[in-house]
C-alpha cells in the first residue's frame with residue numbers, strides 16, 4: 001500500500017536525505033515541508049505527481065494546520081509523520097542567551113508538539129500511523145555546553161514515551177531517533193554559539209569552537225540514516241523500537257549511560273524503598 005509521509009525541515013540534513021530517499025520509492029507519497037520551498041528543487045527530478053512541497057515553519061500553528069489540510073486534500077491520509085526540524089545551541093548553562101534558547105525550545109519541542117497534535121486526529125480516525133520524533137543521543141545523555149539542547153531533547157523523549165503509551169490502542173506508534181554526530185548543517189549554521197566570558201568557564205571555549213569546526217566532518221551519514229528509518233517504518237512496523245540510537249557513538253553512549261544508571265539504581269534500591277509508608 002502507498003503510504004503518505006509528512007516531513008518537517010527538508011531543506012538540508014536528515015530531512016533532505018529522507019526526502020530524497022523517499023521520493024524514489026514507489027510506495028511513498030511524499031509531503032516535503034520547509035520554511036522556504038524554493039530550497040526543495042532537488043526533488044524535482046523525482047516528481048511524477050507523488051510529491052507535495054509545502055511551506056512550513058513549525059513555530060507557526062496556522063501553517064501547521066494548513067499543511068495537514070493540504071496533505072489530506074492531496075493524498076487523503078497521513079501514515080508517517082517525521083518531526084525532524086530542529087536547532088542547536090552551544091554555550092554554558094549560565095551564559096546561554098535566554099531568548100535564543102527559548103526559541104530553540106519553540107522549534108525542537110513546541111514545534112514537534114504542535115505538529116503531532118495537528119496530525120493525531122487523522123491518525124486516530126485511520127486507526128493507524130507512525131510518528132518519528134528526532135531526539136538525539138543528547139536526549140539520553142548530557143554534555144557540557146549543550147545543557148539547553150539536552151533540555152529540548154530530554155523533553156522530546158519524555159513527551160514521546162508518554163504519548164506512545166496513550167496512542168498504542170489506536171494503532172499509532174512512536175519512534176525516537178537518537179543520532180550522534182551526523183554530517184548535516186546542525187553543528188554549523190543551525191546552532192548558535194555563545195563563547196564563555198566568565199573566567200571560570202574559559203575551559204569550555206575550545207569545546208564550543210571545536211563543535212563548530214567539526215561541522216560536516218561528523219561520522220554519521222544522513223543518507224544511511226534515511227534508509228534505516230524507511231526500513232524500520234516499512235518492514236518492522238510491528239516491532240518498531242521506541243528508541244533508535246544511530247551511529248557508533250550514540251549506541252555506545254546509550255549503553256554506558258543505561259548500564260551506569262542501572263547499577264546506581266540497584267545500589268540505592270533499599271534506600272529508595274525505605275522512603276515509602278510501611279505497608280498496611
Ligand SMILES: NC(=O)c1ccc[n+]([C@@H]2O[C@H](COP(=O)([O-])OP(=O)(O)OC[C@H]3O[C@@H](n4cnc5c(N)ncnc54)[C@H](OP(=O)(O)O)[C@@H]3O)[C@@H](O)[C@H]2O)c1
Pocket residue numbers: 008009010011012013014015034035036056057058059084085086087088107111134135136137178179180181182183184185186187189190218
Ligand atoms: N546532525 C546531527 O549531528 C544531529 C544529531 C542528533 C540529532 N539531530 C537532530 O536532527 C534533526 C535535523 O537536524 P539536521 O542534523 O538535519 O540539521 P540541519 O541540516 O541543520 O537541518 C535542520 C532542518 O530544520 C529546519 N528548521 C529549523 N527551524 C525550523 C522551523 N522553525 N520550522 C521548520 N523547519 C525548521 C531547517 O530549515 P532551514 O533551512 O529553514 O533552516 C533544516 O531543514 C534536528 O532535530 C536535530 O536536533 C541532529
